[in-house]
Amino acid sequence: MPNFHYLPTLSRALTSWTGLRGYVQEHVERILTERAARLGQPLPTPPPEPGLLPSELNFDIYAYICGLNEMVSGVRERLSGFGWHRKQIVFERYD
Secondary structure, X not given: OOOOOOOOEEOOOOOOOOOEEOOHHHHHHHHHHHHHHHHOOOOOOOOOOOOOOHHHOOOOOOXXXXXXXXXXXXXXXXXXXXXXXXXXXXXXEOO
């Protein structure tokens, strides 16, 4: 899937880990800023028209977040701060 990006991030990684390190919340702004620059889009993203029905919402990007409540809540807050609609953010909490 060419538009699917999986970014596993470990806060307590071994030295052999080659993926993202630290807390997911710390990477959100950089990822969104780089994407917006690449696509020539503004940040924060303009909100969808208030009169649209949920079935009419059409987003070009979604986030799926899973993990502990503190991380999930932090990422959701950051995405919301960039203008993301709640329908774009899918999450699972494990605590």
